[in-house]
Amino acid sequence: MEVMNATRNRAKKEKLNLKKAFEDFIIKDNHPCIMAQTVFSMDQVELNSYSNFGSTETAKQLIQDLEKYISNYDFESNDFxxxxxxxxxxxxxxEIEFENQLWKQLKNLHLVDDAEWDPEVSRDPEDEHFSFSLGGRAFYIVGMHPGASRKARQSPHPAIAFNLHWQFEKLREMGSYEKVRDKIRERDEKLQGNINPMLEDFGSNSEARQYSGRAVGKKWKCPFHNSN
Structure with missing residues (x-):
């Protein structure tokens, strides 16, 4: 019993330390994404740690946690x-290594996901209406790691933020999307010194190009391209 309690307490402490590190990255360091600042300041971030980034074993654990997250999400609320x-x-x-691991993890997540692709978005990563679907819901994926060239993506540890696509549609419904988008881009340009060349509105180009944070050229092909 004492060993189990010690292990549980150690895991809890490690999780708190991770959360503090990411809170500092987003809030203390004045991250350009005001939406990220909002969810962290309001304690609306579900943070979980995993080992073996990219593996099938991690995908199985991660999809279970994502399904639970979706089932507990209040889609009637304006809180994100x-x-x-x-x-x-x-x-x-x-950046290349991280991109490869990110897409490997996403592909393995897709393979262990029993739900149908969200019908509100395209499943073709070459399509301008593509968005990654998990648990029947579309997500905008934000990959982050210490070696990223964009300062806004230089997180304390490699990480993936899963943001429900529904949230962006909710912002549009509230009439706030353009204002929030422009403010984030303005702050990101101030931080970096230039505009992120990969940022485009949904429906302008495939958002798959934005997931890893690496600047990719027109000839870039999504590693998920041949998946069904």
């Missing part, structure tokens, strides 16, 4: 929440 998967034991990645 983010699911954050952190991989603290990962090595230092180059």
């Amino acid at each position: 929440k983010t699911f954050l998967a952190v991989f603290p034991d990962s090595p230092d990645y180059s």
Whole structure:
């Protein structure tokens, strides 16, 4: 019993330390994404840590947590929440290495996901209306890691933020989307010194190009391209 309690307490402490590190990254360091600042300041972030970034075993655990997150989400509320998967034991990645691991993890998530693709978005990563679907819901994926070239993506540890696509549609419904978008881009340009060349509105180009945070050219092909 004492060993179990010690293990449980250690895990709890590690999770609190991870959350503090990401809170500092978003709030203390004045992250350009005001939506990220909002969910962290209101304690609306579900943070979980995982090992073996990219693996099938991690995908099985992660899809269960995402399904629980979706089932507990209040879609009638105007409050937003983010699911954050952190991989603290990962090595230092180059941008290419991180991109490869990110898409490997997403592909394995898709393989263990029993739900149908969200009908509100395209399942073709070449399509301008593509969005990644998990648990029957579309998500905008934000990959982050210490080796990212964009400062806004230089998180304390490799991580994936899963933001429900529904949240962006809700912002449009509330008439706030353009204002929030423009403010984030303005703050990101001030932080970096230039505009993120990958940022485009949904429906302008496939958002798959934005997921890893790496600037990719027109000839870039999504690694998920041949998946069904």
